[in-house]
């Protein structure tokens with residue numbers, strides 16, 4: 311069985327994608343039966359889609375809220391929470407996922423770079439922080455408003471928008487000696503560049519997933535398999 315050694319001097323930066331939640335029953339994006347097979351990105355996940363048909367956008371994210379609430383963390387989420395429990399602030403997790411399965415497994419030091427399903431924010435970006443919002447909207451008339459009067463939109467980074475907390479992520483990647491990437495196809499930037507940034511700092515880079523991602527050549531180790539099957543017991547912490 312392969313292991314990933316984690317030494318006393320290591321700082322670990324983990325990047326996860328939709329694949330880590332696949333065994334929890336949540337569809338990925340680019341699989342044949344994935345979310346982008348049944349929905350057009352330009353209808354539900356761009357600033358233009360929001361301008362044109364906010365009701366449809368809310369329906370799409372309401373359905374994903376319902377699926378997320380019904381899902382449970384799987385052994386891969388728990389393996390990362392356990393690693394964090396062992397190495398503390400030498401661990402940092404960045405997820406592209408908008409579900410809350412990492413938190414529900416016990417992860418604490420994490421950033422959702424593409425937003426969070428269970429939050430909403432002001433469509434005018436008035437500066438107020440995002441608010442908790444678990445509602446399932448079928449009709450735009452049900453959607454609440456920000457204190458400034460503008461409508462609330464899903465707290466999701468649409469295509470063409472800048473991911474969240476990029477400065478913090480860049481800082482954490484610079485400090486990392488080991489980058490572990492789980493279940494992401496390497497097709498969306500800037501997340502797909504993180505492995506190259508880590509390599510520039512001579513970090514070891516490991517990919518975990520059932521098939522090679524588009525940026526496979528940048529990894530120094532590949533652990534082939536489904537995350538929930540291969541991650542328990544994978545980290546050999548010194």
Ligand code: APR
Nearest residue numbers: 327328329332338339340406493494495498519520536537
């Ligand atoms: N374990 C690990 N990886 C898996 C598993 C599994 N059980 N099942 C599938 N995968 C892998 C697939 O091989 C694929 O490489 O998960 C990856 C999913 O890729 P995508 O569907 O492209 O999802 P992701 O890379 O997270 O997408 C990035 O695109 O649309 C946007 O904002 C959305 O955050 C998302 C971003």
